[in-house]
Amino acid sequence: MSQSIEHLIPDQFDEEARQEWIDALRSLAREEGKQQAKLLLDALDDEARVLGINRTTVPFSAYRNTIPLEDQPTFPGDLEIEERLTSIMRWNALAMVIRANRIHGELGGHIASYASCAEIFEVGFNHFFEARTHDFDGDLVYFQPHSAPGVYARAFLEGRLTVEDLKNYRQEVPNRGLSSYPHPWLMQDFWQVPTGSMGLGPISAIYQARFMRYLENRRMVRAQDRYVWGVFGDGEMDEPESLAALALAARENLDNLTFIINCNLQRLDGPVRGNGQIIQELESLFIGAGWSVIKVLWGSEWDTLFALDRDNVLLKRFAETLDGEYQDLGSKDGDYNRQKFFEKDPKTAALVKHMTDSEINALKRGGHDLKKLYAAFSQAKAHRGQPTVILAKTKKGYGMGGAGESKMTAHQAKKLDLDNLLAFRDRFSLPLTDEQVANLEFVEPSPDSEEIRYLQDRRAALGGYLPKRFQQAETQLPERPSCREYAKAALEADGKEMSTTMALVRILGGLLRGRNFGRHLVPIVADEARTFGMQTLFHQIGIYSPHGQNYEPEGAGSIV
Incomplete structure (x- = not known):
């Protein structure tokens, strides 16, 4: 999809005339608002067709965040505490899988998937996923199956699972173990809906959202503003079931439904689209099916660079960079990224001339930025008339460093050596000694700690714990x-x-x-x-x- 960048960044046919038009558009948007600017562009597009000027447009937007910085809402939570909680859960999920595989090497499990979407889960759990109460039937969340360890890690901090439960991950006989993937049959008081095998979650989420609307429209239940959330992988979108019902969701105006696609660019055996850009492809597919699309590609650290980039040279570099290259860049340090990405063009090199290699290395992808994700979730929940998909760009194995971050082998990683475990601890400032790291001890803050009080308060504000399955119908x-x-x-x-x-x-x-x-x-x-x-x-x-x-x-x- 990157070959169509010329339609997004026009040739400089006449720099002075081009700048006059751009200045006029900016002035209109500033003085009259973005909606008026959009109406003018639509009118110009119509007039171009009348004049026989046929433009070849691309079915996707530029490779940047959909929500500009000036439209980003204030983050309502405590950013520092939420980042600490995310780090703790990332470690506990990792420790759970590695401990199991130290005992039985054939047990398997997945570290890299949850590592890539921990922030996505936490924004949902802390601010959006509403549980069932006495007067509200609760949201339903379809969790990416390979990320199940992260949900267990959170339930552990909530006090719903014990250390023994975590030690029995994927060991369901003869003890009460934790199932590999979400399934109500295996954990009847916990998981609400099954999402494995891949492809089952997306199509089930659509039909669930439709059924909830059906019950309301038939007045079989009272309208409650219940919501269906689905967190899925970009590789999972290649399953036939994943995209099969997209048009149905749009046709029935299911604005009670949001997909969050964890775009870490990797599947089991390699890049999802090594020679292309899966995010742009998915955007065009969802737009064509009638969905609203929100892209969360770049973290807050990029905002200053975008403000400096008056000529859109960053967008040009983004558009011509293939996913196979993004994966390679994601696995390397700041010096490598400077040479292989920014210095490919003198103008982009100039944008980061003032930055150290460490600062370049700290430029995050949007799917790891709580503020950017909150803005996307908030806009999706408020949107009316269409289902919404959030395309969140992440790194597979985020935090695993040389053992798996953005590496081809990340999905199969079940063990980390001590050096990589210590590096993981240091990167996320975890309160563990070297001995505790070596023993893969779980981080369990006391119930009266700042982190646990915050976590419990957030869930209380959203009605309680989730997922939690109720087996007896009240009606x-x-x-x-x-x-x-x-x-x-x-x-x-x-x-x-x-x-x-x-x-x-x-x-x-x-x-x-x-x-x-x-x-x-x-x-x-x-x-x-x-x-x-x-x-x-x-x-x-x-x-x-x-x-x-x-x-x-x-x-x-x-x-x-």
Whole structure:
């Protein structure tokens, strides 16, 4: 997708004229607002078509954050505490997997996936994921299956899991162990929805959001503003199920749904799109399907560089850099990034001339920046009329250093040597001695520590803990009518032959007419109702659409 950059950064055909147009646009946006500037650009685009000026536009935006700095809301939490909590959970998740593999080398598990999306999870847990309460049924979160250790690490700090639970990761027989991936059957009081194998989570999240809206539209439940969140991987988007229902979500205006795609650019065996840019590809796919797209690519450390870059030279370098190169850059230090990325163009080299190699090395990707992520989550939750996808750029194995950060082998990493473990501790300022690091001891702050009090307060404000599965429905269905009531037509066939299909349709019709029971019955037919003689149900109960019926059908005067 990077080959189309010329449409994003125009050639300097006439620098003076170009600058006049840009200055005029900036002035309009400043004086009249961004919406007026957008309307003007739309009008110019329409006029260009009238004049026969055919522009080839690209189906994605420039390789930068969707939300500009001036529109970024103030971060409402304690940034320092949340960063400390994220570091603790990152360590505990890592320690859990490595401890298990020291005991049984074949147990497996994943370190690098959660390491890449810990900040994504924490923004959700601290500010957006609402739990079930006495008057609210709660949000549903579909967690990336390979990142399950991070959810266990958080539940441990919340006091819901013990040290023994963590020690039994992936060891479910004979003890109460922690399952490899989210599944309610394996941990019936914990996981709410299954998300593995890959591809199951995205399509399930869409149909769950649709079903929640269906229940509200049919007035089977009261409207509660429940939300469905899904955290998935960029490689997972290649599963056929992942993208299969995108158009349905947009068509039904499911603004109670947000995907957060952890774009660490890697799958098991290598880059997701080594010769391209998966983020740009996903943006075009989601936009084409009718979703709102928010890109979170660069952390706050880049804001100063963007402010200095009046000629968009950074955007040009971003656009011409392939994901295979981004992966390589992510695994190297500041000096290497200066030489291989910035010094490819004298103008980008000049932008970082004042920066040390350490400062260049500290330029984070957006998916590791709590403030940038909070802005994206907030905008997604407020958006109306469309589902939203957040494309968050991260590093696979973030924090693993030479043992796995942005390395091809990151996904298979199950163990780290002592030097890498000590480096991990130092990088995240963890309160562990060398001996505790060697023994892979879990970090467990006291209940009255600043971190745990903050964590508990945030969850209390959002209704309690999540995920947490409730197995008993609070609403009881009305009593089922007797067989004589709903199956009379089928039972009293007067000696006439009757197909099983006809009997089924008559029984179904009788159930649907039941005064109390019928409204709870929803026939789901895969485009075969007429084939099975069920067309009379069209008039009896209708065909559901969230928009109603806005046309007069061809067979309006017919009962079939």
